[in-house]
Amino acid sequence: MTTSYTGTGDADPAVREELARLRASIDNIDAAVVHMLAERFKCTQQVGHLKAQHQLPPADPAREARQIARLRALAENAKLDPAFAEKFLNFIVAEVIRHHERIADEALNGTTAGRD
Secondary structure (H helix, E strand, C coil), rough: CCCCECCCCCCCCCHHHHHHHHHHHHHHHHHHHHHHHHHHHHHHHHHHHHHHCCCCCCHHHHHHHHHHHHHHHHHHCCCCCCHHHHHHHHHHHHHHHHHHHHHHHHHHHHCCCCCC
C-alpha cells in the first residue's frame, strides 16, 4: 500500500488534484440541491395559497406520513440512511407548514407583512 502523505505536511499533488476535483463536484451538487429546494418551495408556496383560499389546514399529517415512507424507501434504494432522509424531510415539512400558516394568517387578516 502506498501513502499519499509526504510527511512534510503537504499532500501529494495528485491527491490535491483529486480533492479539488471531488470538491468541485460537491460544490456543483450543493448548488443543484439549493436550486431544487428553491423550486420545491415555489410549489409549496402555491399549495399554501390554495389551502388558504379554501380554508384547508396548513398541515396534512396523512400526506406527510406517506411522503416519509416514500422518501425512506427512496433513500434505502439509493444507499442513503433512511433515518437521515426522514430527518431531512421533517425539517423541510416543518418549514413548509410554517410558510402555510403565515400564508393562511395573511389571507385571514388581509396582510402581507412579516414575510420571512
